[in-house]
Amino acid sequence: MGNVKVQKLPTIRRLPTYLYKLSEMRKAGVSIVATPELARYMNLGEIVIRKDLAVTGVTGQPGVGYKVKELIEAIKSYLNWDNSSEAVLVGAGSLGSALLGYEGFEEYGLRIIAAFDASPDKIGTEVHGRTVFDVERLSELARRLQVRMGIICVPAAHAQEVADRMVAGGIRAIWNFANVSLSVPDDVIVQREVIAGGLAVLSVKMNRKLAGEEDAGQLG
Amino acid sequence: MGNVKVQKLPTIRRLPTYLYKLSEMRKAGVSIVATPELARYMNLGEIVIRKDLAVTGVTGQPGVGYKVKELIEAIKSYLNWDNSSEAVLVGAGSLGSALLGYEGFEEYGLRIIAAFDASPDKIGTEVHGRTVFDVERLSELARRLQVRMGIICVPAAHAQEVADRMVAGGIRAIWNFANVSLSVPDDVIVQREVIAGGLAVLSVKMNRKLAGEEDAGQLG
DNA sequence: TAGATTGTTAATCGATTAACAATC
DNA sequence: TAGATTGTTAATCGATTAACAATC
Secondary structure, X not given: OOOOOOOOHHHHHHHHHXXXXXXXXXXXXXXXXXXXXXXXXXXXXXXXXXXXXXXXXXOOEOOOEEEHXXXXXXXXHHOOOOOOEEEEEEOOOHHHHHHHHOOHHHHOOEEEEEEEEOOOOOOOOEEOOEEEEEHHXXXXXXXXXXXXXXXXXXXXXXXXXHHHHHHHOOOOEEEEOOOOOOOOOOOOEEEEOOHHHHHHHHHHHHHHHHHOOOOOOOOX | OOOOOXXXXXXXXXXXXXXXXXXXXXXXXXXXXXXXXXXXXXXXXXXXXXXXXXXXXXXXXXXXXXXXXXXXXXXXXXXXXXXXXXXXXXXXXXXXXXXXHOOHHHHOOEEEEEEEEOOOOOXXXXXXXXXXEEHHHXXXXXXXXXXXXXXXXXXXXXXXXXXXXXXXXXXXXXXXXXXXXXXXXXXXEEEEXXXXXXXXXXXXXXXXXXXXXXXXXXXX
16 A cells, blocks of 8 residues: 555654754754753653664764764754655645644755645635645646655545545655545555544543553653 | 553554544444454554454454444543543644644544633634633633643743643643643643654655565554 | 763563454 | 354564663
8 A cells, every 4th residue: 555664663753853852952052962861851761762863873972972963964864854855735724724834844854845725715825935726736736846745634535636636746755634544556655644643642641640550751 | 740651552543543434434324344444444454453443342243343333432432532521722823723723623522612822913813713812811711611631832932831821720631732842740641742753754664665665554 | 980871682561463263 | 054254362573671781
């Protein structure tokens, strides 16, 4: 179904959080960071931090710590976020607009260069500085713009159709915020985002809490 | 740090996806579902599905399948989504507005009953039918409304302050979309949502794909 | 040298997968 | 009965945690 087996998924999911923290530190002029500080920030054990950082290939200095700048570069390189990739977004509703307005993506090597929608009310307007095109033109423009990544923010009922257009337009990676599983060719990757998943985890934690147990991280 | 150790996290994260699919099926008049169909929908192996459904305590009928209605109720009950809980949301920016506008939450037992913001431009306005109050009134109103859950959609720099107000207002569960780790008392639960985590996974999948490996799910 | 921290190796734990008997 | 599917038990695999030597 167009996907790739990936290991160390929990670590990978945490990398953007490290990246954010490290960037803040660099801005503040800090050049060295040691595990205990990151552990506190991440709400995780020190060993977890060291194992996480290890995947990037960076090696720290015993008794001292890691170079902030080196870590930032290594994480970006590991995620291939150093050469910023371009994406198109389909569905300029509330979620789509929120993503278009999120400035943090630049830091994550993502540039959303165009938006698409099916509604005549939206086509031709600008959302956070990006023109909204007719979704009919998605394949054509994706191909012309040489975009490799597509973000789907349309209602579930239209997601497959949008995915088809993306594939036809040469898109090879889809970030899917719609609540459906997509059928795509084997050489196309789909990452589905289910925000409600986090809510489910929170709900279970609440229930458990009321029942008694203790201790874990905020990420999970 | 105010948290609970939870097992079977991957399963829990998937439950909302099952719930969505099952609700669709019920709407379509389907009353029985078997593993193979769900496996196809979820892009997962059949055994995973059966193990997942097992946590809800529902028992299927060999050779036949599970009762859709029974599954829906069991999942909702497992997540405690049957008695819908109320929440307040802070930060009526683009992400906050998107969440306020998301109708799917009702299905997930969540009702956002009020919104808060610090900006005079927003205070007093309505966003998707909810009045935006001054964040100064957060503690007071949360207490009066007897709300147990808070959703944070403010910039990282203000998140801790908002969390403090929530705690002061009697909120015991925080869904945190800001890019910081929050300090809260031990009896408060925080679930941090890092959308960029999904982007990281997608990036790594892309890189691996270019390198060659194969096969996995869309959820991950 | 003493203190701190890294990074490796081993042990534990949980999640995923496989095999298969039980059931409709 | 035959075919399909469930659910249990065991095997494999990977992730988390612990212990500790190596290094600055």
